[in-house]
Amino acid sequence: MPKNAQTTAQLHSSHMLVMLKILQARLQLYMNCELPDVQAGFRKGRGTRDQIANICWIMEKAREFQKNIYFCFIDYAKAFDCVDHNKLWKILQEMGIPDYLTCLLRNLYAGQEATVRTGHGTTDWFQIGKGVHQGCKLSPCLFNFYAEYIMRNAGLEEAQAGIKIAGRIINNLRYADDTTLMAESEEELKSLLMKVKVENEKVGLKLNIQKTKIMASGPTTSWEIDGETVETVSDFILGGSKITADGDCSHEIKRCLLLGRKVMTNLDNIFKSRDITLPTKVRLVKAMVFPVVMYGCESWTVKKLSAEELMLLNCGVGEDSCESLGLQGYPTSPF
Structure with missing residues (x-):
């Protein structure tokens, strides 16, 4: 529970909501410039249906040209709760967000404290240094910047692994934290996954291996990451829609x-x-x-x-x- 309940109440005041709306509009201007078209999460005119249609179209073309295709549907362990505040401010600076906006965001997150109440009493108060505000207008934008930083450092845009479409290589599609990696071979897909995993851990995010799935139209072998086996499935629910390996x-x-x-x-x-x-x-x-x-x-x-x-x-x-x-x-x- 928060130390200052009044601070939480103020977040929902009319003045605060107006300010958040203004900050959101400013951040979205930079977000639209910085984020690639493979990221459809929390962007105007984009949605889950775009990524569902993209994957179905890619599978249809792969089947038409008789090519194998391999997908990895990544699941993060409590992604929005693991965003490190100090790293977030540095990421925003590297993304070209003006200092005045970053300063305002810092003030929104400054001085947060909490305690845990148990059956034996309450713990000492401690600082909250991770997690974006639940229900806040700015949280989706902030997480998108955080996730984009990871993908840039993983070098996916420069990687040769992926699906070649009209002279362009596509190896990932994203909707906020829902990330789909794709390649034409199992080795390429595993290489992409390990790059993403390493960069995620650098900024405090972890893959949920039990919920991360592999789907392929070609032969596969057993995958193990950190001693856990990555399950291979014949179908997967992506963004509320069922995707099958045969593309039917x-x-x-x-x-x-x-x-x-x-x-x-x-x-x-x-x-x-x-x-x-x-x-x-x-x-x-x-x-x-x-x-x-x-x-x-x-x-x-x-x-x-x-x-x-x-x-x-x-x-x-x-x-x-x-x-x-x-x-x-x-x-x-x-x-």
């Missing part, structure tokens, strides 16, 4: 349909109620079901719908419910 989107389509069906089941009592108007029910379907069923559909490679898929589309929202709501065209013809 039908698995993800069926998964979304089943999730949509669960939502419809939960809303069944509402749809049967005579106290709720039809327009309200329609709005509920559009607000709660369609986003679930259609999430990430921009990246789907859609084939001619089979009888089984058509049935799943109907079942995903419920054919009877659709007819009663006047939505026959929506779930059965999403494309």
Whole structure:
């Protein structure tokens, strides 16, 4: 718990929120200049769907040209909580952030103290020197600078390992701390991973080996890092969408349909109620079901719908419910 509760309360005052908004706008100007296009996290006009679509497109092209492709989905252990404040200020300076902005940020983080309450009492007060503020507008920007520093020092942009696309080598895609490494061989991928691991440890971040996964369309061997085995998987949930090693989107389509069906089941009592108007029910379907069923559909490679898929589309929202709501065209013809 914080030593000065009033300081925490002040953070949410109207004056502080206005100042944070101004600082955020200033930082984003520098962030847009410093961050490469492979980083889509917390950037205007970018999102998880961009990275999902990019990976699906890369897999589709690799299959078209009969090339093996290897992915490593990196997971960090409490990434946002491990940002070292002193190292962060130095990183911001190296990134070209003006001194006045860094000074304001230092003041926001200065003098933080906490104590731990246990069943045997409380500990002595201690300084907090790590972690970005939870829920603060500036935290995503600050972490993006921190992560970019790691990738630059790892030398990924200059590395020859990766996927060659239109004369350019792509070896990583990022959404904040969610990092995907990619290469055309297992040796190249392992080399990229070890470079990232070394640079992460220099600034206090650690890989969560148990949640870090390898996915490949070619043959793989067993990987061990610090005595822990890195699991090889045939599919992975990236940004809320299921990516499979064979690049087949039908698995993800069926998964979304089943999730949509669960939502419809939960809303069944509402749809049967005579106290709720039809327009309200329609709005509920559009607000709660369609986003679930259609999430990430921009990246789907859609084939001619089979009888089984058509049935799943109907079942995903419920054919009877659709007819009663006047939505026959929506779930059965999403494309």
